[in-house]
Amino acid sequence: MPWSVGGLRLGRDWVVAPEPGSLRARWAALTGAEGAERERLFRPSRSRGPAAGAAALPGQRSATGRFGREPGACPDPVRVLVEPFDEQWLLPDQRLIDLARPELWRVLDEHQLFLVEPPGLGAPLVTAHLPAGRLGRIRPLHRRPGGAEPNLAPGLPALLGEHFRGWVTPEDVLCWILAAARPGPRGYEVPLPAGPERWRAGLELGQRLLTVQLRGARGGEAPRLPGGRRPYVRSAVTGWPPALSWDEEGESLLLGAGCIAPVPAEAWTYEVNGVRVLERWFAARRAHREPGAQGLAALGPAEWPQAWTSELLALVTTVSLLAGLAPARAAFEPGPALPAERLRAAGVLPPPRWSRRPASVLSHQEEGPDGQFALPF
Numbered sequence: 456m457p458w459s460v461g462g463l464r465l466g467r468d469w470v471v472a473p474e475p476g477s478l479r480a481r482w483a484a485l486t487g488a489e490g491a492e493r494e495r496l497f498r499p500s501r502s503r504g505p506a507a508g509a510a511a512l513p514g515q516r517s518a519t520g521r522f523g524r525e526p527g528a529c530p531d532p533v534r535v536l537v538e539p540f541d542e543q544w545l546l547p548d549q550r551l552i553d554l555a556r557p558e559l560w561r562v563l564d565e566h567q568l569f570l571v572e573p574p575g576l577g578a579p580l581v582t583a584h585l586p587a588g589r590l591g592r593i594r595p596l597h598r599r600p601g602g603a604e605p606n607l608a609p610g611l612p613a614l615l616g617e618h619f620r621g622w623v624t625p626e627d628v629l630c631w632i633l634a635a636a637r638p639g640p641r642g643y644e645v646p647l648p649a650g651p652e653r654w655r656a657g658l659e660l661g662q663r664l665l666t667v668q669l670r671g672a673r674g675g676e677a678p679r680l681p682g683g684r685r686p687y688v689r690s691a692v693t694g695w696p697p698a699l700s701w702d703e704e705g706e707s708l709l710l711g712a713g714c715i716a717p718v719p720a721e722a723w724t725y726e727v728n729g730v731r732v733l734e735r736w737f738a739a740r741r742a743h744r745e746p747g748a749q750g751l752a753a754l755g756p757a758e759w760p761q762a763w764t765s766e767l768l769a770l771v772t773t774v775s776l777l778a779g780l781a782p783a784r785a786a787f788e789p790g791p792a793l794p795a796e797r798l799r800a801a802g803v804l805p806p807p808r809w810s811r812r813p814a815s816v817l818s819h820q821e822e823g824p825d826g827q828f829a830l831p832f
Contacts, residue, residue: 456570456594456632457810458606463587466500466553469751471587473740474760475532475544481751482529482546493523496750502553509549513560517548535587539573539580539727540668540773541736542766545587558813559585562595565673566602568629570594572643575728578784579636579643581629581665583672596625598814608806611798618793619651630661633668635789646789647798653790660780660787667776670769677769678776686771690714692759695744699737708733708771710759715768721778722771732774736767 465471472478485496497505505523518527532544549555559569563585571580572591586593598604605612605625616623634657636643648654671677679685692713700709701723707716708723725732740763742748743755798804 456596456606457608457806458598458813459572459592459594459811460556460559460813461592462590463552463556463559463585464502464554465587466503467498467551469498469754470546470548470551471535471537471543472532472743472755473543473763474756477743477755478532478544478546479529480754482526484751484754486526486529497522498750500553503550507550510557512547512549512555513557514563515547515560517550519550522550534584536569536571536580536582536584536590537588538735538739539590540732540770541588541739542584543739545585556593559593559595561813562597562600564600566597566600568596568626568669570596570629570632573728577638577727579633581633581668583669596629604814606810608803609810610801610803614798614801614803615647615654618797619654626665627658630665631657632661633664634658634661634784634787647793648789649791649793653788657787657789660783664777664780664784667773667780670773678772680772680775684717684719684775686715686718686768688713688764688768689716692764695741695759699734708767710737713764715764715771718771719775719778722775725774725778733767733770736770 469481470478472481485493488496493505499505503509506521508519508521511517511519515530515533517530518525520527530546530548533547534542535545537543547560549557567583569582569584569586571582571586571593573580574589574591580590595606596602598606602625605628607625607628612623612625612628615628631647631654632643632645635648636645638644648657666675667678669675686708689707690713692710694711696711696713698711701707701718701720702709703720705716706718706720707714708718723731723733743753795804
């Protein structure tokens with residue numbers, strides 16, 4: 456996957472929130488303030504401030520004039536991935552974001568998937584939502600909207616299809632990466648197998664990992680645990696739970712008076728980069744209530760939304776399934792490798808320089824700063 460992009464740099468924490476109502480409340484508070492108070496709430500950086508305008512993000516509707524003079528209507532929040540397995544909402548207004556990566560927004564659609572390389576080089580992540588946190592480098596599966604051109608070394612699918620005597624899709628290669636990629640001195644290393652049996656085994660394992668990570672996105676069915684292990688709400692979450700804890704004896708996740716069970720130990724202890732996923736998810740939803748929360752970041756729901764309990768149930772299922780697949784992934788062996796000479800002879804290696812850059816997308820006009828039209832790159 457030659458084309459990769461660094462992560463978004465938001466510059467201010469209040470542009471993301473676990474539910475969209477908070478973002479609309481923050482927008483109203485910011486646009487209702489004036490002068491020094493608006494400046495304080497905005498939290499200017501070297502890249503963005505109320506006095507600057509910016510182009511509209513591709514595919515999004517937002518004003519492009521100087522924010523302090525013409526903020527416009529609140530843009531519709533979009534779903535993004537902020538932390539591993541933590542989907543939140545973002546205000547898609549480039550005037551508020553230090554580095555928004557417009558090239559990623561141009562290829563964001565219902566066909567796109569994003570491979571994310573965590574900084575600690577753990578297992579790779581895949582999401583159908585735009586990665587908008589400090590998640591590591593981002594590799595889109597497709598270089599153009601509509602899945603028209605894969606972000607793969609040119610000629611690779613054809614070579615693999617000829618070698619394994621079958622049709623190889625970009626998603627097949629992505630599944631193989633999920634199963635076989637391992638951290639190396641220069642990032643992830645992806646050995647390609649010489650034998651069709653290992654290829655098919657890797658695709659099967661990778662497809663299971665992909666299905667779990669997508670969590671029903673793109674119209675798929677959300678994965679479920681077997682009936683006896685499926686978590687349920689035993690006691691409703693009310694008020695604001697002061698903490699999230701796990702009861703070993705009852706295999707229960709406790710949120711104040713609320714209770715979700717059964718939650719296996721491997722779900723509670725599941726970590727990414729040394730941080731427990733469930734604890735980080737809960738901390739993000741309590742962030743606006745913490746003593747250190749200031750300004751717009753302190754605006755959030757007054758009561759625990761019921762939708763968050765549903766999200767937590769889905770997250771418990773996701774990390775439980777991934778924990779169950781971890782041993783199989785750790786033990787997976789790709790077998791003898793496809794010779795590098797074969798890849799070089801087919802022109803797959805090294806990938807051409809143009810394949811490392813974003814494609815030129817000229818299918819529509821984009822609005823630049825102050826309403827001027829700009830041609831997309």
